[in-house]
Amino acid sequence: MQAHQSQRQDAGIRRHEAWHTLDAEEVLEALQTGRGGLDQAQIAPRLERFGENRQRRVAQRSGLRRLISQFDNLLIQLLIVAAVITAVLGHFLDAGVIAAVVLINGVIGFIQEGRAEQALAAIRGLLAPQATVRRDNRRQTIDASQLVPGDMVILEPGSKISADIRLVTTRGLAIDESALTGESVPASKSVEPVSAEASIGDRRCMAYAGTLVTRGEGAGVVVETADATALGEVTAMLSSVESVTTPLLRDLARLGKRLAAIILGAGAFTALAGILVHGFSVVEMFLAAVALIVAAIPEGLPAIVTITLALGVQRLARRKAIVRRLPAVETLGAVSVICSDKTGTLTLNEMAVRAVLLGDGLHRVDDKTLALEAARAQEPAPASVVDALSRAVVLCSDADVHANSEGQVRVSGDPMEVALLHFAKAQDVELRALRSAHPRVDGLPFDSTHRFMATLHGTDDGEGQVLMVKGAPEAVVPRCKQVLGVDGTEPLDEAAWHRQAEAMAADGLRLLAIARQTAPGGVDLDDPSRIDGLTLIGLVGIIDPPREEAIAAVKTCHEAGMRVKMITGDHAVTAAAIGRQLGIGDDERGITGEALEAMDDEALSRCAAQHSVFARVSPRVKLRLVQALQSQGEVVAMTGDGVNDAPALKRSDVGVAMGHGGTDAAREAAEIVLADDNFATIEAAVHEGRVIYDNIVKSIAFLLPTNAAQALLLVVAVLAGWMLPITPAQILWVNMITAVTLALSLAFEPPEDDVMARAPRSPSAPLIPRVILVRILIVAVCMVAGTLALFARELADGRPLAEARTLAVNTLVLFEIWFLFSSRRLHTGILNTSGLTGNARVWLAIAIIVAAQLVFTYLPPMQVIFETQPLGPGAWLLAIVVSLPIILVAEGHKWLMRRRSQAR
Numbered sequence: 001m002q003a004h005q006s007q008r009q010d011a012g013i014r015r016h017e018a019w020h021t022l023d024a025e026e027v028l029e030a031l032q033t034g035r036g037g038l039d040q041a042q043i044a045p046r047l048e049r050f051g052e053n054r055q056r057r058v059a060q061r062s063g064l065r066r067l068i069s070q071f072d073n074l075l076i077q078l079l080i081v082a083a084v085i086t087a088v089l090g091h092f093l094d095a096g097v098i099a100a101v102v103l104i105n106g107v108i109g110f111i112q113e114g115r116a117e118q119a120l121a122a123i124r125g126l127l128a129p130q131a132t133v134r135r136d137n138r139r140q141t142i143d144a145s146q147l148v149p150g151d152m153v154i155l156e157p158g159s160k161i162s163a164d165i166r167l168v169t170t171r172g173l174a175i176d177e178s179a180l181t182g183e184s185v186p187a188s189k190s191v192e193p194v195s196a197e198a199s200i201g202d203r204r205c206m207a208y209a210g211t212l213v214t215r216g217e218g219a220g221v222v223v224e225t226a227d228a229t230a231l232g233e234v235t236a237m238l239s240s241v242e243s244v245t246t247p248l249l250r251d252l253a254r255l256g257k258r259l260a261a262i263i264l265g266a267g268a269f270t271a272l273a274g275i276l277v278h279g280f281s282v283v284e285m286f287l288a289a290v291a292l293i294v295a296a297i298p299e300g301l302p303a304i305v306t307i308t309l310a311l312g313v314q315r316l317a318r319r320k321a322i323v324r325r326l327p328a329v330e331t332l333g334a335v336s337v338i339c340s341d342k343t344g345t346l347t348l349n350e351m352a353v354r355a356v357l358l359g360d361g362l363h364r365v366d367d368k369t370l371a372l373e374a375a376r377a378q379e380p381a382p383a384s385v386v387d388a389l390s391r392a393v394v395l396c397s398d399a400d401v402h403a404n405s406e407g408q409v410r411v412s413g414d415p416m417e418v419a420l421l422h423f424a425k426a427q428d429v430e431l432r433a434l435r436s437a438h439p440r441v442d443g444l445p446f447d448s449t450h451r452f453m454a455t456l457h458g459t460d461d462g463e464g465q466v467l468m469v470k471g472a473p474e475a476v477v478p479r480c481k482q483v484l485g486v487d488g489t490e491p492l493d494e495a496a497w498h499r500q501a502e503a504m505a506a507d508g509l510r511l512l513a514i515a516r517q518t519a520p521g522g523v524d525l526d527d528p529s530r531i532d533g534l535t536l537i538g539l540v541g542i543i544d545p546p547r548e549e550a551i552a553a554v555k556t557c558h559e560a561g562m563r564v565k566m567i568t569g570d571h572a573v574t575a576a577a578i579g580r581q582l583g584i585g586d587d588e589r590g591i592t593g594e595a596l597e598a599m600d601d602e603a604l605s606r607c608a609a610q611h612s613v614f615a616r617v618s619p620r621v622k623l624r625l626v627q628a629l630q631s632q633g634e635v636v637a638m639t640g641d642g643v644n645d646a647p648a649l650k651r652s653d654v655g656v657a658m659g660h661g662g663t664d665a666a667r668e669a670a671e672i673v674l675a676d677d678n679f680a681t682i683e684a685a686v687h688e689g690r691v692i693y694d695n696i697v698k699s700i701a702f703l704l705p706t707n708a709a710q711a712l713l714l715v716v717a718v719l720a721g722w723m724l725p726i727t728p729a730q731i732l733w734v735n736m737i738t739a740v741t742l743a744l745s746l747a748f749e750p751p752e753d754d755v756m757a758r759a760p761r762s763p764s765a766p767l768i769p770r771v772i773l774v775r776i777l778i779v780a781v782c783m784v785a786g787t788l789a790l791f792a793r794e795l796a797d798g799r800p801l802a803e804a805r806t807l808a809v810n811t812l813v814l815f816e817i818w819f820l821f822s823s824r825r826l827h828t829g830i831l832n833t834s835g836l837t838g839n840a841r842v843w844l845a846i847a848i849i850v851a852a853q854l855v856f857t858y859l860p861p862m863q864v865i866f867e868t869q870p871l872g873p874g875a876w877l878l879a880i881v882v883s884l885p886i887i888l889v890a891e892g893h894k895w896l897m898r899r900r901s902q903a904r
């Protein structure tokens, strides 16, 4: 069977290329490792030999392709055609300037897009994959790049596999290999070797890098890392580089096409009118049409939008929200409902046992010593039952127990299990001794569908094996037929236990039922539904206090017109109690997933709208809830951490996964990952999303009047039979240099006071609201009137055309400068201290542009290129006096609009 396998000798390790044909033991031997993993001393030499476990970078979009794509824009192509024809007509200077601007525009776009791509890549790097391994016989979580051949990797639902692995144990393990094989049904796994000819999809004993565990658990030894993995070999095929595009950018591209049609039409009409009515020459009119095209196109807009988005992504990362998909930045600003998990997101996930319910009644647990207080009967808790409970929580647990260098016992792992171990330790249980006396022989991992965990252990008293179970009371108590008492077992009054459980939950305690069963003949854990006839030991109540910052964030969300819904796997009464502390669903009892499951879509939709606390919700119901809310027109942000949450995360408008606590599967499905798992970060992200969107709208609202004004200037001039007040080259200067520089400062605009005091933006609302559109037109008309008036006055005074044009351009730029102030806020006034000084970048941009205009006007080479002439102080003063009132016009319009909306 192994005849055609090639074997290599590396670091004393035998290497194969057909690991799937070997027995598990053969693989372990070949890689000089064992089921307890490698020793620390073995790691460094292997890392040295095989290198870090990193995939070769997925082929980046080549620089040349990115540069070429800058010209893949109808408006830019229109400019190129205009430049060529202008050159053919012998107007080389104009043609040269247009060509130069097209090139400069392309290079700026290229550089900015490159930066945006880099920023995104760097941010994605924050999500470095992790792996859980056994090393030195201890469970550890390490950076996946540190995996070496021979490492024993532990696989759990939701983990993403980072290296090629030969499985050595499996329990119901199923792996989604679609990334590798395209097969969407998860492949179930086993440890038996397969034939050498088996294709990747049929190698049941292997788990490959890049795939995801969907069910069950297992362990396996790393056989290949980095580029030697099957994924490494096909990496070239997966060019998964996301391009920097979003719905907004696509909308803008569509707008560009429409603009191009309108501009061409207007150009043709104007040129025809000039030829037919005023007898201008065809060449003259062609140049005028070119000028019009150049004037009307907002060349700098795509660059500004991309930069604003990229800056936003970086700001979000600083606030601990890592954006995985760029469009999410825009969607965030429109979120109207946030559906959040409870544990760890709204609560601290700092757990501690606070109460224990045993057969004799409820015992409070001292929050310092963790000692049990007497129950109602004033009698101490029965020691034998407390001991049984403590032993069960130590054994039925994945938390790790180890000794530190000083020999002290340390525990780590899931916060709830850690809390239980602390509790057991306080009851004088020797954690390590107990674990080694009763090794786990089999286990059923916790799963949010069956809601309990079970482990089977060997015993040293000759009774065979014992099964330990812990889980949600509703899941465990019905599987019990008796209760553990001081003198053996007693009959179980299920209803009474449920009643007392509810009373504990009403204090906001998270509940766990603990049970056991002696099983002389062992238990089949493959089918959770067959676990039955257990002996209930007791219930443990654990506190997990709400996060202070989450309470404040929920309040802010409500003020911002968003609704916050808690969707949790916890008990309904516990969830409602915590909800009340957080200000979610005041006085609501909370509706259970079970009740929702039974409803048809219509009833569920009503419940989704009315309720805020959803408890014991299964991933399937979570998905239905998102769909129901979306069908009501809501924009839903949904958090999730488990592998089963992936469909709901994908379906929601903004899927939010946890950077710490969640699974890789959830992170892959999400748009945003919270580096700190904190609800307050979602609120911060929405806030940031709204600011980014506002700033984009502000930039557009600032840029468009200049384009409209220049186009109008030309139309009016041609129709009236005048000289063009501004040449194509000058127009490009205004569009590319002044407008873009000024507009860019708006990308840094700080949030307006009311960002989180207004309702979410409707996703169907137009990018530029009608009120703003009207303002754009008014401002454009004022710009035209002022500029034309000064231009005409200069000519009437007998000044040369070039000087009149220079004044016209400077007047336009001054209009832009003043209007920039007003554009800082869409609705509120800026004639106050914060309005004028709130954004230092605005002043910086103005300083740059003033300097640029002086160069444009007085520097001889610029005078040649742009046909400008020096202006006297009187001309400047006149330009300032004519343009400054634009602030009053724009602010007056805002004021009127505010009054109108107040009156409504």
Ligand code: ATP
Pocket: 340, 341, 342, 343, 344, 414, 416, 417, 446, 448, 451, 452, 453, 470, 471, 472, 473, 510, 511, 512, 513, 567, 568, 569, 570, 571
């Ligand atoms: P959220 O979805 O808000 O994070 P959650 O973490 O409480 O809520 P689940 O993890 O689905 O939701 O847990 C549901 C219930 O299952 C818990 O209330 C607890 O009773 C039980 N449970 C949770 N984790 C374990 C575990 N590791 N072992 C046994 N039972 C568990």
